[in-house]
Amino acid sequence: MDFISITNKEHVDTLPRDWDVLLVTPIVNPNTPNFISKNDNKGKYRWIDAFHPAMGIRFIAENYEGVRILEYPTMDKFENELKKGVDVVGISFLTIQMYDVEHMIDLIRKYDVKEIWGGGWGIETPGAKELFDRTFTGHGEQAVFPLLKDRWQGHKHPKLLGDAHMVKLSAKLGYLSSIRGCKYKCEYCPSPAMVPEMLSTPISEIKKLLDYYLEKKVSAIIIYDETFLQDKQYSERIVEMLNERGLLWFCLTSSTELKGQVSKLRDKGFLGCLMGIESLRDKTLLHHKRGGRLTSLNMDVIKEMKDNNCYLIGTYIFCHELDTEKSMREDIEKLASMDIPAVMPTILTPYPGTPPFERYADRIIDWDWTHWDDGHLVWRHNSITPEVGKQVLSDCYDQCNSLSYNMKFVFKEAIHNVIPFKIKRKFFGKKPAVHTNPSISNSFFTNLKEEDIYTNSISDEQKYLKDLANRMNSNKT
Template structure:
């Protein structure tokens, strides 16, 4: 069969600089799971156009919440052309009935063990509406089919995304990882991860794991196995990971150069509510200093709009970031993604403003904040970004980066600074939409 695998773009994706883009592995994994004998083409629509007017037997579309509207558009377009369309990914997994209105079948959960069955059922004309997959054992996962997607993703050839684990033992209210991938963590065999790295021989590895250090014994073994490969790598972790001195040192010895850390908030009350840093905010200072002295770039992921935060959160956060010379940040607006406990709670409290998923991309205010109006939250958020990314702030934080990754520091700060002007424009469009009519946003691409 001729199979097209698509990761759709979102409204915001065209504006995302390569410095801020996080690559996905869904398509390479799906391609690797496809039995031999099929003709497979992968398209990351964010960086690559769809092939013009080709006929497909099967189209597999993987979607998150922010791009699911585009996924539905593509699904109806390919179904009209006669293809069997299968939807999967996080959003279809948490909203399967909604997704089923747009597709021939929906895969709920992960693709391992299910995708070959879906293709077999299509060939034998017995396709089911839903395929449920309860957290498969990853021991027999094939190596992702890499060469083509690395080119399609627009990634530099020396950078290789990889995922060694799935799931997270924590249960943050705003996160769907524990609901979709399960509590606890499953992992690939370490020799499997090593084989993938050796086969591709990248200079820099990007671990996409939601929490690389969550399963400590596995993480220690992984870092020991990485050490002789002499590669540099970056990944995502919590502050607890950095504060575990033995684990952190093992990570540094294995080539760790940058960490994306879920700081979320530096407000003591909000922090206590999230149970993110039981030891208090002072531990964040300690973690950042430890990263800096080890030559590891600390990238802070922040959330604005938590119930415990007041408008003063922006001043407090700015003071924290400047005091610690934090190199770079992902400033997110709290987003009640469907499938999360947060979405359920805000729905019960009548605080969800709309369910137009296109705007659920952590840069819009889709709910009623407790201590601010949506407009005030947006206004103060933009002001915060402008001040954190001002020339004087960039210059003030620069000396602390000389021993870390000064070029990455400049690249990420300039990219986020550029994106801030566009974000202000997007807020204006969003609030116009919110207050007038709420028509579904359209995409320019052919439908």
């Protein structure tokens, strides 16, 4: 996969230092089903709302001088920024935002902007790359390094604070991304297709970030990894640092990583997680290359989470190839019987760049990009119509989610887990330890050279960019 694609060959190979770079992430449709905010057509369950930082552009801006961001601006705010003058505008977007991106580019062309960049999971959408002067894939800091290498400021993690609301309760959250990328290669997920390499944050940087969040008195840390705990030794270090600081935490992870570990993690501040269930049929899970995370393992972990009073958001995909309306309604009944605090149902969507997109290319019946949101059946299913798929999604929302059950669960978790953890840390806690581990250091960032950027592997910190630079040079020829 190419990391940089240049549409206009006249554009410079290295960006002048005085060029102002503005990176933008468009507003996300709040009704998109795959976001933690619980939304439905009736507004019946609009009781969970959480901030979602634009991680890609945040990391780039944090690590390069002269790069600014606009996170989810209105079109008016975006145009006001263009009026002030900017040399480069980069847009990181999803497929669902394709029409918004076209509108943004029309606005950009009205002003004296020298280059327009494109990236994010939406960049493989048909017709997207032709809109930009340069396009980027992979981890943002690595992808832009050949252009901005003289602006590099070291491998830093952005300080990300946001609010979460549940009914009338609110909390201040701190966000951490320890490893970006995922060792699992589930075919329906855009992540392995767009960012196939795993990229870790140095432990020393995580320590500074957690100290900052502790100083800001955050209620909890949201660990934004696609699969937290996927590297056991590295993740254990992070869990211990969280525990030492008395920080509660919530993560995205999988049943493989949690099996047999929930009670231990609970005692170290684990509140709960978002975990993919995706199907109750092993044949379907194997078809999508789920890496051994099959139904029995998922069920064991769901029970383990419940037994330990840890909150679970379970994602579930409907309209698989072997699904029927009858089988999906049976799935809803089973899911409702499991007492999962929150179920996030979606519809299988063959996103551009993923294997299903190629496999279903001649079966796509809906090319309206606003429907590519995990909430519409955009391909021709053998037995399910788009209308039935939409109704099943709505019925799952209604039958598997309850405000009263959630409030009872949150109260129970507070009594059994949160309050005891806080008391234990207050009266029996120890000061954070000072860790030193040369294998996960960031000393190589000093006197950075092009062959020395940072790791895509936790155990090997200096090999990646040299290969990246070679690929960049081969792309030019």
